[in-house]
Amino acid sequence: MNDVELMGLLIDRVAGLVRSDARRVGAKYQLQPVQLEVLDYIRRANRYSDTATAVTEYLGLTKGTVSQTLKVLLSRGYIKKRADSDDKRVSRLKVTPAGLKALRACRPSPLLKKAGKLLEGDELETTVDRLSDLLQVLQETNNDRSFGQCVNCVHNMGKRGDHWCGLTREPLSDPETELICREFTAREQWHPIGKH
Amino acid sequence: MNDVELMGLLIDRVAGLVRSDARRVGAKYQLQPVQLEVLDYIRRANRYSDTATAVTEYLGLTKGTVSQTLKVLLSRGYIKKRADSDDKRVSRLKVTPAGLKALRACRPSPLLKKAGKLLEGDELETTVDRLSDLLQVLQETNNDRSFGQCVNCVHNMGKRGDHWCGLTREPLSDPETELICREFTAREQWHPIGKH
DNA sequence: TACTTTTGTTTGGGGTCGATACTATTAATT
DNA sequence: AATTAATAGTATCGACCCCAAACAAAAGTA
Numbered sequence: 001m002n003d004v005e006l007m008g009l010l011i012d013r014v015a016g017l018v019r020s021d022a023r024r025v026g027a028k029y030q031l032q033p034v035q036l037e038v039l040d041y042i043r044r045a046n047r048y049s050d051t052a053t054a055v056t057e058y059l060g061l062t063k064g065t066v067s068q069t070l071k072v073l074l075s076r077g078y079i080k081k082r083a084d085s086d087d088k089r090v091s092r093l094k095v096t097p098a099g100l101k102a103l104r105a106c107r108p109s110p111l112l113k114k115a116g117k118l119l120e121g122d123e124l125e126t127t128v129d130r131l132s133d134l135l136q137v138l139q140e141t142n143n144d145r146s147f148g149q150c151v152n153c154v155h156n157m158g159k160r161g162d163h164w165c166g167l168t169r170e171p172l173s174d175p176e177t178e179l180i181c182r183e184f185t186a187r188e189q190w191h192p193i194g195k196h
Numbered sequence: 197m198n199d200v201e202l203m204g205l206l207i208d209r210v211a212g213l214v215r216s217d218a219r220r221v222g223a224k225y226q227l228q229p230v231q232l233e234v235l236d237y238i239r240r241a242n243r244y245s246d247t248a249t250a251v252t253e254y255l256g257l258t259k260g261t262v263s264q265t266l267k268v269l270l271s272r273g274y275i276k277k278r279a280d281s282d283d284k285r286v287s288r289l290k291v292t293p294a295g296l297k298a299l300r301a302c303r304p305s306p307l308l309k310k311a312g313k314l315l316e317g318d319e320l321e322t323t324v325d326r327l328s329d330l331l332q333v334l335q336e337t338n339n340d341r342s343f344g345q346c347v348n349c350v351h352n353m354g355k356r357g358d359h360w361c362g363l364t365r366e367p368l369s370d371p372e373t374e375l376i377c378r379e380f381t382a383r384e385q386w387h388p389i390g391k392h
Numbered sequence: 393t394a395c396t397t398t399t400g401t402t403t404g405g406g407g408t409c410g411a412t413a414c415t416a417t418t419a420a421t422t
Numbered sequence: 423a424a425t426t427a428a429t430a431g432t433a434t435c436g437a438c439c440c441c442a443a444a445c446a447a448a449a450g451t452a
Contacts, residue, residue, distance in 0.1 A: 003320045004312035008214065008304040010327035012233055013254075015211025017334045018204065020256040023440080032407065037208055053430060058209075060216040065409050067432055072407090089417045089430040108204040115333045116200035124199045127330055130323040131206035137311045138213045219409080228438065248400060261440050263401055268438090285399040285448050397450070408439070413432105420427070 021111035029102040030076065034059070038069055039078060039103050043095045046150070046179035048168065050093045051084075054182045058147055078102060136186065148184035150177035155185060217307035225298040226272065230255070234265055235274060235299050239291045242346070242375035244364065246289045247280075250378045254343055274298060332382060344380035346373035351381060 022033045031039070041058050042050060049058075056066045070093070073079045078099035084090040095103070108116075116124055139146040150156045155167040156177060163172040167183055197205075218229045227235070237254050238246060245254075252262045266289070269275045274295035280286040291299070304312075312320055335342040346352045351363040352373060359368040363379055 003324055004304050004308055007312065007320065007324050007327065008308045009236065010324065010331055011207075011211050011214055012229075014327060014331050014334060015207050015215070016233070017256050017331075017338055018207055019211070020440095021338070027441095033208075034408070037212070040205065051430080060213050061408090062410055063431065064411075064433080068408085071432085087418070087430080091431080108201050111334060111337055112200055112204045114337045115330070116203065118333045118337065119329070123326070123329060124203065126322075127326040128199055128203050128206065130319070130326045131203065131210060133315070133319060134311070134323055135206055135210050135213075137314045138210060138307060141307055141310045141314065142213055142217070216409095223410095230439070249398080257439090258441055259400065260402080260442075264439085267401085283399080283449070287400080393452100395450100395452075397448105399448080400446085402445075403443090405442095406440090409437090411435090413434085415432075416430085418427100418429075420425100422423100422425075 018109060018112060021109040022106065025109050026106050029106060031078075031102060031106060034061075035069055035073055035078075036103065036106055038066070038073065039095055039099055040107060041180075042079060042093045043100065043103065044180050045093075046176055046181045047092075049147075049180060049182040051090050052093070053090075055093070057182060060142065073099070146184055146186060147180050147182055148186060149180055150184075152187055153181065153184050154187050155183065214305060214308060217305040218302065221302050221305050225302060227274075227298055227302060230257075231265055231269055231274075232299065232302055234262070234269065235291055235295055236303060237376075238275060238289045239296065239299065240376050241289075242372055242377045243288075245343075245376060245378040247286050248289070249286075251289070253378060256338065269295070342380055342382060343376050343378055344382060345376055346380075348383055349377065349380050350383050351379065 019033050022036060026032060026036055037059060038055055041055055045054060048054075052063065052066055052070060055070070056063045059066065070079065070081075074081060077096055080094045080096055081091045082094070084092055119127070136146060136148070150163065150165065150172055153165075155165050156172070157164050157166045161174060163174065163177050164170060165172055165183075215229050218232060222228060222232055233255060234251055237251055241250060241254075244250075248259065248262055248266060251266070252259045255262065266275065266277075270277060273292055276290045276292055277287045278290070280288055315323070332342055332344070346359065346361065346368055349361075351361050352368070353360050353362045357370060359370065359373050360366060361368055361379075
């Protein structure tokens with residue numbers, strides 16, 4: 001068994017256990033694992049990336065599937081939709097307070113929390129680093145679009161307190177630079193998602 | 197966002213992409229991601245671990261779900277079942293040549309293969325190491341049962357060419373010590389799955 | 393013998409997911 | 423300006439996932 005096979009195996013298994021745990025805990029809020037992921041994505045998406053299409057690209061599902069999932073989340077009041085001002089085809093998505101509450105209750109799953117405590121020394125940190133790199137590579141391999149924070153994006157100009165996006169030529173607030181963007185293009189040197 | 201949240205996020209996302217790719221490639225053989233996982237498990241399970249219950253514990257699903265999945269795999273000729281000689285309740289599972297062929301065609305998924313080539317230096321290796329540790333911890337946290345190879349098991353006695361299991365008091369062939377076992381208990385010092 | 397536990401199947405229902413067909417709006421072409 | 427193509431999103435269908443619950447059969451236990 002070579003390393004790639006092994007890696008695939010481990011990813012599936014780790015994810016499977018986490019997913020099955022997420023299912024258990026999500027049941028209390030009537031939230032499926034995928035719905036939690038959608039919720040989590042929307043919460044962390046910036047203003048260029050809070051649409052159904054972006055969710056579709058990020059999660060690697062078809063738009064039909066995503067549309068259904070969003071419908072459920074809407075009907076349960078976990079997200080809100082508002083029409084885009086420029087483009088009448090698109091809807092902007094936002095997580096409601098109820099959605100945030102559910103999200104915080106379900107994520108990370110109890111299993112992950114417990115496991116996190118058992119990892120020794122810098123194991124947690126290095127694991128996160130490896131996974132970040134891996135995700136980056138997978139996303140680039142997969143859809144030529146990689147999703148990441150403005151902090152690490154080549155399009156991000158300026159400095160702390162005075163950021164702007166070179167692509168849209170719009171200013172970015174400091175908090176905004178920590179959200180994820182579908183137009184993200186990695187810099188040479190970058191920090192893993194969420195590390196800042 | 198703390199490291200545990202981040203890790204959960206990364207796991208879900210990495211796995212989601214791999215899973216969606218597995219779905220695409222598996223479609224040619226009418227194999228779902230979960231079915232591939234079951235197939236892969238059975239292939240790598242030793243003679244104490246090739247039952248439906250073991251699959252259930254390994255994958256973290258319910259026995260009903262597993263039973264259904266096995267039924268499909270059986271009907272497609274990807275696995276075979278034979279009655280246990282001692283216990284009339286249990287069936288031993290085995291992957292057929294057709295199953296092996298499908299497995300080899302579908303795993304690892306094209307995405308993983310490509311991504312594996314893009315990882316530089318020892319990145320692949322260290323990623324595997326981190327994931328192995330993580331899986332070990334998750335399994336222990338989850339079901340007090342961790343699945344692993346005899347090579348790394350405290351119950352494994354003797355040396356190369358003359359192994360035996362201290363729990364069942366039965367001899368083990370060299371190849372057998374590389375299969376995974378549900379009675380596995382990790383040694384202090386152990387090698388990641390598949391590294392030998 | 394009567395009980396409990398373990399192994400596995402079956403059934404029903406809610407949910408996932410891709411494929412396909414469809415509408416509405418915007419962008420591109422001619 | 424009119425036509426055509428591309429894009430954002432919805433709706434429906436069918437195959438399948440997954441759990442829960444009820445069940446049967448064998449094994450272990452008191």
